[in-house]
Every structure is written in structure tokens, then in C-alpha cells.
Amino acid sequence: METKKLNLAFVYNVRHKKPCLADEQAVAEAEFDEPVTINGIAHSLRKLGHEVYRIEANEEAYLKLKNLKNKLDLVFNVAEGLQNHDREAQIPAMLENLNIPYVGSKPLTQALCLNKAYTKKVLAYHQITTPRFQMFYNPNEKLSRKMRFPLIVKPVSEGSSKGITNDCLVNNQMELYKKIGELIEKFNQPALVEEFLNGREFTVSLIGNDPVEVLPPVEILFDHLPNNLAPMDSYEVKWIIDNPESQIQTISCPAQLDYKKFLQIKKLCLRTKQALDILDWCRIDVRMDSEGCPHVLEINQIPGIIPDPKENSRFPLAARTAGYTYEEMIHKIIKAACDRHNIPLSPALEPAPEKATNWLVKTFSGQKAFKPI
Numbered sequence: 248m249e250t251k252k253l254n255l256a257f258v259y260n261v262r263h264k265k266p267c268l269a270d271e272q273a274v275a276e277a278e279f280d281e282p283v284t285i286n287g288i289a290h291s292l293r294k295l296g297h298e299v300y301r302i303e304a305n306e307e308a309y310l311k312l313k314n315l316k317n318k319l320d321l322v323f324n325v326a327e328g329l330q331n332h333d334r335e336a337q338i339p340a341m342l343e344n345l346n347i348p349y350v351g352s353k354p355l356t357q358a359l360c361l362n363k364a365y366t367k368k369v370l371a372y373h374q375i376t377t378p379r380f381q382m383f384y385n386p387n388e389k390l391s392r393k394m395r396f397p398l399i400v401k402p403v404s405e406g407s408s409k410g411i412t413n414d415c416l417v418n419n420q421m422e423l424y425k426k427i428g429e430l431i432e433k434f435n436q437p438a439l440v441e442e443f444l445n446g447r448e449f450t451v452s453l454i455g456n457d458p459v460e461v462l463p464p465v466e467i468l469f470d471h472l473p474n475n476l477a478p479m480d481s482y483e484v485k486w487i488i489d490n491p492e493s494q495i496q497t498i499s500c501p502a503q504l505d506y507k508k509f510l511q512i513k514k515l516c517l518r519t520k521q522a523l524d525i526l527d528w529c530r531i532d533v534r535m536d537s538e539g540c541p542h543v544l545e546i547n548q549i550p551g552i553i554p555d556p557k558e559n560s561r562f563p564l565a566a567r568t569a570g571y572t573y574e575e576m577i578h579k580i581i582k583a584a585c586d587r588h589n590i591p592l593s594p595a596l597e598p599a600p601e602k603a604t605n606w607l608v609k610t611f612s613g614q615k616a617f618k619p620i
């Protein structure tokens with residue numbers, strides 16, 4: 248049996264240069280996908296039986312979408328957006344304008360989550376734990392007396408660890424103000440200063456809306472990093488240390504967690520999804536403080552989904568650990584959007600429902616607190 252074929256536009260941004268700290272265009276494109284990733288996703292969409300129209304999210308994208316409007320059932324959007332600080336909202340906003348259904352959150356949520364400070368304000372309103380923070384619009388502002396070193400300085404609206412280099416972890420006022428000045432100038436946006444949490448770090452992938460499926464958490468490991476690198480997922484770690492040839496193990500999945508702690512993290516993520524009105528899929532970065540209390544660091548609305556397992560792409564790793572094939576993972580993301588829009592999709596490629604819970608049993612069944620769902 249075949250799935251009901253959808254006419255899908257697949258929208259993406261393509262990386263023209265490999266990530267490299269010294270090259271401005273490469274840093275600007277760090278969030279974009281490699282051609283091999285884009286081909287891999289398109290291939291999987293076709294393998295699922297869909298008709299796929301590829302559209303690069305450049306200045307021509309709106310017209311291409313408009314021309315296809317009457318043909319399309321749905322848009323599978325992985326575009327980070329071409330430029331500027333609301334970029335992830337650009338394609339969803341075009342699709343709202345054209346009234347074409349698409350996978351993922353609405354423009355408001357996309358733009359909000361790209362601004363880490365606004366995100367944190369919403370989280371704080373909902374009493375969702377997130378590190379204490381202060382925004383700096385210029386390097387002459389005074390550090391609040393509530394803020395405790397060590398601190399981390401980051402550009403407020405970037406992803407893929409852009410601007411988050413090893414020296415963003417600062418221990419005194421001199422280092423702090425030097426970094427704030429550098430980042431404001433380089434990224435032309437305010438700097439976000441947060442208290443640095445030194446506990447374990449996880450990234451949690453979610454699929455679906457009602458119900459939401461929490462995939463096995465991925466732990467970011469810092470133990471084996473060279474001594475000169477701070478315990479954080481910096482630009483250096485993400486793009487230099489963490490490569491397919493590296494001998495250093497930088498992530499592990501499923502994270503070795505006490506079941507009760509897992510439930511605490513799961514609840515934190517589900518509350519975050521609800522508070523921000525996140526749709527269909529996302530990946531949430533969580534880090535524990537020194538007492539082991541989990542905090543939300545930030546939300547990735549359009550998580551990377553590099554098909555090649557050697558690349559350690561976190562969302563596909565979580566899905567694989569749960570027992571899903573790459574195509575099953577993509578199908579589940581599409582299905583979440585189809586269910587919201589009442590778009591019929593044949594259940595032929597539906598993964599076995601036990602996969603949602605098998606990994607839980609395998610990971611936690613030895614623990615007293617664990618009760619099979």
C-alpha cells in the first residue's frame with residue numbers, strides 16, 4: 248500500500264560555504280543546510296510517495312510558491328530564512344499570505360523563538376525555569392547586581408552557535424564588557440548575558456501536537472573536550488570538534504537519566520511548547536544548574552535533520568534511538584501538520600505505535616519509579 252500522495256513544496260536555504268570562523272559568509276550561512284542534506288530530505292519525501300517541488304528560500308521564493316499555490320497540499324519548510332532578525336518567520340509569513348498549509352509554527356512563534364530574550368520573557372511569565380539574564384543594547388550599561396559570574400554572552404538572535412565562541416564564557420567585568428562590545432558590533436544586535444549553568448546539558452526533540460511525542464533526550468557531553476575548551480556547545484565544539492572523523496564523543500542518546508529527572512525535563516519541554524504555541528516539531532535545549540534543576544536555554548523551531556548518521560544531527564539521532572527510520576521521522580512530522588489541517592494521509596507508512604514507548608521501557612524499566620504507560 249502507498250501513502251496518499253501529497254503535492255509538497257520543500258522549502259530550504261542552501262549553504263554555499265562550509266562553516267569556518269574566519270569567513271563572514273560562512274558564518275552567515277552556518278544555519279543553512281548543505282546540498283547533500285537538502286538532496287537527502289527531498290529523496291526521503293519522494294520515497295514516502297510525495298510529489299516534491301523544491302524551492303530555495305531566496306528572494307524568488309514567494310513567486311514560486313504563488314505559482315504553485317493551486318497544486319500544493321502542504322509545504323515542508325526547513326528554511327532558516329535568508330537574513331535579518333525575524334528570518335525564520337519569513338517563509339511561514341509568505342505561506343500565511345498565500346493561505347497554503349505548512350509544517351511548523353506560525354510566524355509569531357518563529358520570530359519570537361529566534362529572539363532568545365523575548366523567548367525567555369514568555370518562559371518567565373509561565374514560571375518555566377530559564378537562566379537569569381540581562382540584555383545589553385550598548386557596552387556602557389551597568390551589570391545588574393543580581394547577576395552572578397560566571398556569565399555567558401551571546402548574540403540575542405542567532406542559532407547554530409553563531410557568535411558563541413569559547414571566550415563568551417566570562418569570569419569578570421573586563422572580559423564581560425569586551426565580549427559585549429565585540430558581539431554588538433559584529434552581529435549588529437543586542438547582546439544577551441546569562442548566568443552560566445554548569446550542569447548537564449540535554450537537547451529534547453518533540454514531534455506532534457495532540458499528543459506530543461517526546462523523543463529520547465540527547466546529552467551533550469563535555470568531559471572529553473580538550474582542557475582549553477569551556478564546557479559548552481560552542482561554535483568551536485559544534486563545527487570543529489564534533490565532526491564525523493573526530494574521536495571525541497560529544498553526544499550520547501538516550502541520555503542516562505534517573506526516570507524522575509526525565510519526567511521533570513519532559514514536563515519542562517511540554518510546558519515550553521504550550522507556552523510558546525509551538526506546532527508540529529521542535530528541539531529544546533535544556534541545561535541543569537549546579538543543583539540539578541533543569542532550565543530551558545532556547546528553542547530550535549526548525550531543528551537540523553541531516554540524514555547521514557555520521558553527522559550526529561540531534562533530532563534524527565533521537566528519532567533513530569526511538570527506533571524510527573529517517574523516513575518514518577519525516578512522515579511523523581508531516582502527519583502532525585496534516586492532522587492540524589485535516590489533510591488526509593494514508594496510514595500505510597505509519598510506524599508501529601509501540602515505537603513511541605519501546606525506548607522508554609528499554610531505558611528506564613530497571614528503575615523503581617518507572618511505570619509502563
Ligand SMILES: Nc1ncnc2c1ncn2[C@@H]1O[C@H](COP(=O)(O)OP(=O)(O)OP(=O)(O)O)[C@@H](O)[C@H]1O
Pocket residue numbers: 378399401405406407408409411441442443444445448478479480481532534544545547
Ligand atoms: N546560560 C547558559 N549556561 C550554560 N551554558 C550555556 C548557556 N547558554 C548557552 N550555553 C551553551 O552554549 C551553547 C549554545 O547556546 P545556544 O543554544 O543559546 O546557542 P544556539 O546558537 O542557538 O544553538 P543551536 O545550535 O542549538 O541553534 C549551549 O548549547 C550551551 O552549551
Ligand SMILES: [Mg+2]
Pocket residue numbers: 532545
Ligand atoms: Mg542551542
